[in-house]
Every structure is written in C-alpha cells, then in structure tokens.
Amino acid sequence: MTLKKAILGLAATAVLASGAATASFAADEHYIPNLSYRTGPFAGGGIPFANGFNDYFTMLNERDGGIGGIKVRVEECETGYNSQKGVECYEATKGNNPLVYTPLSTGITLALIPKTTEDKIPLLTMGYGLSAGGVGETFPYTFTYPTSYWNQMSSILQYIDSTAEGGIKGKKVGFLYLDAGYGREPIPVLEALSKQMGFEWVGFPVAGKDMQNQGSQWLNVRKERPDYMVMWGWGAMNATAVKEAIKIRFPLDKFIGNWWAGANADLDPVGAAGKGYKAANFSGVGTSFPVIADIQKHVVDAGKSQADADKVGDVLYNRGMYNAVIIAEAIRKAQEIHNTKTLTGEQMRDGLEQIDISEARLKELGLEGFTGPLKGSCKDHEGGGGVFIQQWDGDQFVKISDKIAPMLDVTRPLLEEAAAKYVSDKPDWKGQTCN
Amino acid sequence: MDLFNQFFVDPFVLMADIPDLLLQTVWEGFVSGVLYALIALGFVLIYKASGVFNFAQGIMVVFAALALVSLHEVGVPAWLAVILTLGIMALLAIGVERIVLRKLVNQHDAILLMATIGLTLFLEGLGETIFGGEPKSMITEELGLPTGVSDWEVFGGLVSFQHIDIAAVVIAVIMVAGLALFFNYSRIGRALRAVADDHQAALSVGISLNQIWAIVWFAAGVVALVTGIMWGARSDVSFALEVIALKALAVLILGGFTSIPGAIVGGLIIGIGEKVFEVYWGAIFGGGVEAWFAYVLALIFLLFRPQGLFGEKIIERV
Numbered sequence: 001m002t003l004k005k006a007i008l009g010l011a012a013t014a015v016l017a018s019g020a021a022t023a024s025f026a027a028d029e030h031y032i033p034n035l036s037y038r039t040g041p042f043a044g045g046g047i048p049f050a051n052g053f054n055d056y057f058t059m060l061n062e063r064d065g066g067i068g069g070i071k072v073r074v075e076e077c078e079t080g081y082n083s084q085k086g087v088e089c090y091e092a093t094k095g096n097n098p099l100v101y102t103p104l105s106t107g108i109t110l111a112l113i114p115k116t117t118e119d120k121i122p123l124l125t126m127g128y129g130l131s132a133g134g135v136g137e138t139f140p141y142t143f144t145y146p147t148s149y150w151n152q153m154s155s156i157l158q159y160i161d162s163t164a165e166g167g168i169k170g171k172k173v174g175f176l177y178l179d180a181g182y183g184r185e186p187i188p189v190l191e192a193l194s195k196q197m198g199f200e201w202v203g204f205p206v207a208g209k210d211m212q213n214q215g216s217q218w219l220n221v222r223k224e225r226p227d228y229m230v231m232w233g234w235g236a237m238n239a240t241a242v243k244e245a246i247k248i249r250f251p252l253d254k255f256i257g258n259w260w261a262g263a264n265a266d267l268d269p270v271g272a273a274g275k276g277y278k279a280a281n282f283s284g285v286g287t288s289f290p291v292i293a294d295i296q297k298h299v300v301d302a303g304k305s306q307a308d309a310d311k312v313g314d315v316l317y318n319r320g321m322y323n324a325v326i327i328a329e330a331i332r333k334a335q336e337i338h339n340t341k342t343l344t345g346e347q348m349r350d351g352l353e354q355i356d357i358s359e360a361r362l363k364e365l366g367l368e369g370f371t372g373p374l375k376g377s378c379k380d381h382e383g384g385g386g387v388f389i390q391q392w393d394g395d396q397f398v399k400i401s402d403k404i405a406p407m408l409d410v411t412r413p414l415l416e417e418a419a420a421k422y423v424s425d426k427p428d429w430k431g432q433t434c435n
Numbered sequence: 436m437d438l439f440n441q442f443f444v445d446p447f448v449l450m451a452d453i454p455d456l457l458l459q460t461v462w463e464g465f466v467s468g469v470l471y472a473l474i475a476l477g478f479v480l481i482y483k484a485s486g487v488f489n490f491a492q493g494i495m496v497v498f499a500a501l502a503l504v505s506l507h508e509v510g511v512p513a514w515l516a517v518i519l520t521l522g523i524m525a526l527l528a529i530g531v532e533r534i535v536l537r538k539l540v541n542q543h544d545a546i547l548l549m550a551t552i553g554l555t556l557f558l559e560g561l562g563e564t565i566f567g568g569e570p571k572s573m574i575t576e577e578l579g580l581p582t583g584v585s586d587w588e589v590f591g592g593l594v595s596f597q598h599i600d601i602a603a604v605v606i607a608v609i610m611v612a613g614l615a616l617f618f619n620y621s622r623i624g625r626a627l628r629a630v631a632d633d634h635q636a637a638l639s640v641g642i643s644l645n646q647i648w649a650i651v652w653f654a655a656g657v658v659a660l661v662t663g664i665m666w667g668a669r670s671d672v673s674f675a676l677e678v679i680a681l682k683a684l685a686v687l688i689l690g691g692f693t694s695i696p697g698a699i700v701g702g703l704i705i706g707i708g709e710k711v712f713e714v715y716w717g718a719i720f721g722g723g724v725e726a727w728f729a730y731v732l733a734l735i736f737l738l739f740r741p742q743g744l745f746g747e748k749i750i751e752r753v
Contacts, residue, residue, distance in 0.1 A: 043568025207726030
C-alpha cells in the first residue's frame with residue numbers, strides 16, 4: 001500500500017468519524033451516502049465495490065461538472081457489513097437530503113426498508129437485499145435493479161438445465177450458502193423450482209465465523225454426492241469454498257457461484273487451480289469500455305481514486321461503477337420529470353421508477369456490451385434482468401454464456417406472495433397503486 | 436422411532452457403508468484439531484505467565500500472517516520476511532509489556548482482559564490501515580511448504596491427505612515439543628513457572644516480571660505466526676481468520692487454561708468431534724452444527740468439570 005493510499009484511507013476514516021454527523025445540507029449538490037465497508041471480514045468485496053462506485057461520480061464531477069450542472073457529493077460511512085452500524089450510518093446521514101441509499105448488505109437492507117419507506121428516501125439494493133422489494137406496488141421506495149436473488153437463482157438453474165446431460169431433471173443440486181439473511185434468501189425459489197423442474201436439492205450452510213473453516217461442509221458434499229453445486233457466498237467464504245472443492249475433486253465446471261461469488265478477489269488466491277469455476281454476473285468485466293477509459297483519465301491517473309490502477313476493471317469494481325451509473329441515470333430522469341436541477345428523495349424515487357437505460361443509451365454512456373438494457377415501472381422495481389455466466393480461466397473471468405432470462409412466470413407470483421406476506425402484519429404500511 | 440433411527444442407527448450404518456468417508460472425516464477433524472490447539476497454545480502461554488485471557492490472540496494470528504505476506508509482496512524474500520515478521524512480533528511483545536501491562540500490574544483480571552480487547556481493536560485498525568482489508572494469498576510454495584496430495588485407497592474408497600495438512604501436523608508437534616522443552620528445562624522456562632505460581636514470590640527472588648511477560652508475549656506471537664501460515668495456506672489470509680480464534684475458548688475450557696497438553700487434547704476433541712458430529716448427525720439439526728458444537732461441549736464441561744481436563748482445581752478460602 002502506498003503512502004498516498006494510506007493517507008487517503010486515513011482521510012476517509014476521518015470523514016467517517018466526523019463528517020457524517022456534521023455535514024451540512026447544501027442545496028446545490030446531489031448528496032449520496034455510500035454505506036460501504038472497507039474493514040472486517042467482508043472488506044475484500046466491499047473495497048473494490050466502493051472504489052468503483054465513488055470513481056464514477058468523481059469522473060462525472062471532473063468531466064461533466066456533475067449531473068445537470070450539479071456536483072455529486074459521495075460520503076462514505078463505514079458499516080463493516082454490520083446491520084447495527086448500517087442503521088447508525090443511515091440515522092447520521094438522513095438529515096442531509098440524501099437522494100438514495102445503497103447499503104451493499106442484505107442485513108442492512110432488511111433493517112432500512114421500513115425506515116426509508118417512512119422517510120421517503122429510495123433504497124437501491126442492486127441485485128441483493130429482499131427479493132420481494134422489487135414489487136413496486138408494495139415497496140414504492142425499494143428497488144432491486146437490475147434483478148433479484150430469486151430471479152438469479154432461476155437463471156442459474158436454467159443454465160444447469162441447458163448444459164447438463166439430460167437436463168436438470170433427476171439431478172441433485174447442492175446449495176452452499178452463508179448462513180445469514182443473504183444466503184438464505186433464495187431458498188423459497190429453490191424449493192419451488194425443485195418441484196417444478198424435477199431435481200433434488202440439499203443445503204450446506206456455512207456460519208459466518210466458519211467462512212474459512214469449511215471442512216465439514218465439503219465432507220458432507222462428498223457424502224451427498226451432488227451433481228452440481230450452487231454457492232451464495234461472500235467475502236473470504238468464496239476462495240475457501242473453491243479450495244475445498246478442489247480438495248475433494250469436485251468438478252469445478254459444475255460449481256456455480258452467484259454474482260457475489262465471482263469476483264477477481266475470490267479467485268486470485270486460488271489462481272490456476274481454480275480454472276473452470278463458474279459464476280453468474282450482470283455487469284461487464286475488464287477495462288475495454290469507453291467509460292472506464294474516462295475514469296482512468298479523469299480519476300485514476302489524476303490520483304483521485306483509492307483503487308490501485310490494476311484493480312480498475314475487476315468484477316466488483318465494475319459492479320460498483322454500474323451501481324453508480326444507475327443512480328446517475330435516475331438523477332437525470334428525475335431532473336427531467338420534475339424540471340429541476342436539485343432533487344429530494346421523493347423526486348429521486350420517481351427517477352428510479354421511470355428509469356430507462358436502452359442499448360442506445362448504454363452506448364452513449366460508454367457502456368456498450370457492458371450489460372443489458374434496464375427499464376423500470378411502477379409495478380416493476382426489479383427490471384427483470386437476466387444474468388450471464390462467466391468462467392475463471394486461471395487468471396481472469398471470461399464470459400461464456402449469453403444473457404439467461406429469469407423465469408418470471410414462476411418467480412413473479414412468488415415475489416408478489418412474499419411481498420403480501422411482508423406487509424400482512426403491518427397495517428399502516430403505505431404501498432402504491434399502479435395502473 | 437424415526438428420530439431414534441436418525442440418532443442411533445443411521446449414522447453408524449453410514450460409517451459402515453462408507454468407511455473411507457469416516458477415515459477422511461477423522462483425518463480432517465484431526466488436522467482442524469491440531470490447528471485449534473495451536474491457537475489455544477497462544478492463549479495458554481500468556482494465561483500461565485500473567486493470568487490474562489489474551490483476547491487479542493486471534494488478531495495477532497491475522498496481523499502476523501498479513502505482515503509476512505505483505506513483506507513478501509514488496510519484494511522481501513520469503514524466509515527473510517519470516518525473520519522480519521518475527522522481529523515485528525517481538526516489537527509488539529515489548530510494546531504490549533511497556534505500554535499496556537506494566538501500567539496494569541496488580542490490577543483486577545477483568546481490567547487486564549479489557550486491555551487485551553482494546554489491543555484487539557488497535558491491531559485491527561492498524562492492520563487494516565497498513566495492509567488493507569482485501570484477502571491475500573499465503574506464500575505457501577515460497578516458504579517451501581508442500582502443496583500436493585497423496586491418496587490412500589482403502590475399503591474400496593479413497594482417503595486424501597493434503598501435504599500442507601501433514602506439514603501442519605508435523606510443525607505443530609515440533610512446536611509444542613519445543614515449547615514444552617523450553618518452558619520445562621530452560622532458565623527462562625523455570626522463571627516463567629515461578630511467575631505463574633506466585634508473582635510476588637518470583638519478584639522476591641529476583642525474577643524480572645517485565646522481562647518474562649515480554650518473552651511470553653513474543654512466544655505467543657511466534658505461535659500466532661505459525662498458526663497464521665497454516666490457516667492461511669488452507670484458505671487465505673484475511674480478517675475473517677480472527678473469528679476462528681474464538682473456538683480456542685472452547686478448547687481452553689475443555690483442556691484447562693493453564694495446560695499445554697490440555698490445549699492439545701482439547702483441540703483434538705473439538706476438531707474431531709465437530710467434524711464427525713456435523714457429517715453424521717448434522718442433518719438432524721438442519722446442518723451447520725459445527726457453528727455451535729464446540730461451545731455446547733464446553734458448556735457441558737463447565738457444568739461437570741469447570742477446571743477442564745488438565746487444569747488446576749481452583750480452591751479459594753472464603
């Protein structure tokens with residue numbers, strides 16, 4: 001770590017310690033709190049994501065003078081992936097007219113959904129959090145663009161169905177998951193689809209404190225002999241799981257992680273031995289996009305990034321950047337809808353709901369081929385986007401499939417059922433009516 | 436009847452049906468147990484010398500491993516990095532003695548425990564500032580540690596032995612034997628035992644409490660480095676390793692806080708026990724029993740033998 005980065009880190013820490021509580025509400029800025037984690041057991045994922053997120057907004061400020069002539073102020077608040085700290089960050093920053101919250105944690109998301117709905121501040125949980133949060137009628141202030149855990153699971157199972165000899169019917173699928181809200185989230189859809197598609201599934205929970213001690217789980221994998229393994233892992237759990245799979249000689253091309261178990265940081269410690277491992281993804285990998293060139297020019301080369309230059313373009317860096325792209329586009333849409341440059345959380349909500357990032361718009365943004373189009377609506381706060389599958393070639397992830405559309409006919413009714421169940425014991429819950 | 440079968444019949448049928456899986460499970464548990472014992476050893480050393488439950492032992496494992504890997508990343512040859520890391524752990528030991536312990540002599544045990552919790556937070560922050568929070572790969576091959584695998588065809592199945600696991604067992608045995616010899620037969624070892632028995636009596640015969648404490652904290656630092664290398668080679672080096680150290684608490688309750696053999700036997704009981712219980716009885720509880728098995732076992736020991744298997748029975752006059 002260079003001295004400059006250490007100083008930047010200390011400066012960020014100083015902001016965490018004092019900034020959140022004392023920052024004043026400036027009318028001529030877009031204020032976006034970044035509930036990040038650069039410390040603790042999940043920092044390996046939190047750091048690149050936060051860097052990509054911050055760097056995109058810095059680039060917009062430097063290159064375009066902000067969005068609609070108004071600069072973006074991103075303020076990090078360290079959560080350590082801890083729900084209680086996440087709520088503290090929210091309470092400390094919500095008075096500064098934040099436009100949106102992005103907690104990068106399902107636990108924090110679950111704690112913030114009622115609070116942000118009450119305070120009328122949008123919550124964008126990009127591909128994580130409560131899957132049912134994508135049901136717009138029930139959750140007017142929650143968005144899970146571009147897709148949810150439930151739809152991701154349906155896409156992964158379809159991928160197995162299309163590539164396994166004889167399809168998925170009659171096969172056994174092992175599900176290795178972090179034993180927390182995040183890891184348990186897709187189980188309902190796994191149960192529903194196992195009946196519909198005719199496969200058996202068996203779960204292997206991994207406790208948070210045993211992330212790097214998975215011997216027992218993989219002995220059980222050896223005992224159960226699943227045909228495929230699907231993983232909902234995060235942080236240090238991922239590399240350990242791949243190493244354990246290698247240890248018991250589980251075929252890595254039949255081991256598929258979700259989009260939080262397919263980052264460079266997960267496979268770098270495994271290296272060439274991890275060749276063949278697959279993971280889902282919805283955002284581009286690498287630096288061959290014009291927008292990344294702009295970030296390198298205006299931010300990284302100018303010394304305004306906390307990221308190492310060689311980490312720009314990594315899976316999680318790019319995903320953090322894509323998270324910022326969605327927010328920036330929602331700001332533009334909200335400015336257009338309300339004919340104003342500065343926004344409130346309520347106005348931002350409208351921008352998120354009516355977001356429309358077409359293929360043409362992706363090209364304008366320098367993101368052609370990076371991801372699929374995204375369009376929201378009053379009912380659909382999820383975007384219904386699919387995922388593609390990437391494979392580790394021993395050094396880097398390589399895209400190996402086209403976009404796999406989710407099984408919306410199965411998942412949407414389940415999501416609506418789950419949303420209705422969520423509010424069933426909340427008589428004062430305020431949803432919205434959609435035409 | 437179903438439950439009876441699940442508890443008392445099915446697991447044993449499975450053991451008989453797939454004996455190679457049983458052997459693999461016991462081996463994996465044995466290796467985990469050795470590594471738990473190594474972590475527990477760090478606790479025992481400090482507890483014996485100063486009566487302090489060193490909450491910082493877990494972060495010392497992470498700190499030592501990260502220092503080693505980071506030094507190598509900046510171009511220091513592997514074995515020189517080991518020596519420099521030992522130097523860092525020595526400086527840490529002296530620093531802890533000078534800045535923390537010396538000021539707290541004769542304070543209540545709870546205050547010393549709180550001091551080690553403070554030390555944990557300090558080392559977490561310092562470590563993340565210096566080394567960053569991203570996981571790093573252990574320099575296994577650069578240190579000359581073996582990385583292959585040997586298979587044993589037995590009972591129509593296969594039992595695999597990772598060479599790094601075999602190395603972990605061998606190194607742990609050498610380490611424990613070395614520490615046992617050092618503390619039983621060297622001058623410093625005898626002084627340590629005197630300090631452990633009675634601080635004031637040791638002081639009255641000219642033993643330097645400060646020197647002993649620094650030496651013991653350094654020894655715990657060496658144990659932390661070895662533990663970090665071995666755990667890091669099995670997974671990778673990240674701050675998540677710190678929480679594994681909590682399992683050493685259960686090991687200590689089983690083995691006794693003051694006994695080196697106790698740490699080893701306790702580690703093996705928990706290591707093998709949790710693996711066997713998870714594989715053969717885990718499904719009854721929905722899996723994930725490894726997360727609580729060690730602590731439930733420790734709780735049972737606390738009820739019936741609070742001093743642990745090898746600990747000294749505490750008798751206090753009232």
